[in-house]
Amino acid sequence: HVDWKVLDTQEHGVPQSRPRVYIVGVLKTALPKDFQSFPWPEKLPLISIEPLLEEAERKPTMNTLPPSYPTTPYKGVKEVMDALHKAKQNPLCRTFLIDIDASPKFRSYMEDRVMCMTKSSPSGFWISSRGRRMTVDEMLRLQGM
Numbered sequence: 001h002v003d004w005k006v007l008d009t010q011e012h013g014v015p016q017s018r019p020r021v022y023i024v025g026v027l028k029t030a031l032p033k034d035f036q037s038f039p040w041p042e043k044l045p046l047i048s049i050e051p052l053l054e055e056a057e058r059k060p061t062m063n064t065l066p067p068s069y070p071t072t073p074y075k076g077v078k079e080v081m082d083a084l085h086k087a088k089q090n091p092l093c094r095t096f097l098i099d100i101d102a103s104p105k106f107r108s109y110m111e112d113r114v115m116c117m118t119k120s121s122p123s124g125f126w127i128s129s130r131g132r133r134m135t136v137d138e139m140l141r142l143q144g145m
Helices: 071-086 136-142
Strands: 002-008 019-025 096-098 109-111
Touching: 071 096
Parallel strands: none
Antiparallel strands: 002 019, 096 109
């Protein structure tokens, strides 16, 4: 018997969106006679990223941006923060995580959770409510370490 399902870590107790395909295979000879289907875990309520983040050292402003060089992170944060502010999303009080090292075509952001962290984003993401990049310790906590 083979079954598969897409599970996302944010639905299973981790404030990180990381959808993955899981495939389970069990020999038919090892299954109980009344076997219907694999018991996939139920979704859990979403949890906030806040307990995994360090406190802000200072209150950020709309001018709290990464250094202007290299330009990709600077422009990325400025564009997303301006768009969120214009949409009345208050990115200084609400926590948005911005993939600031991505080019405009691939840049994304999420509120109160982080996108999948990969080796292509080793410097972490920008935390709007902290006015800074994620720390290594924060990234490790999001990986369960």
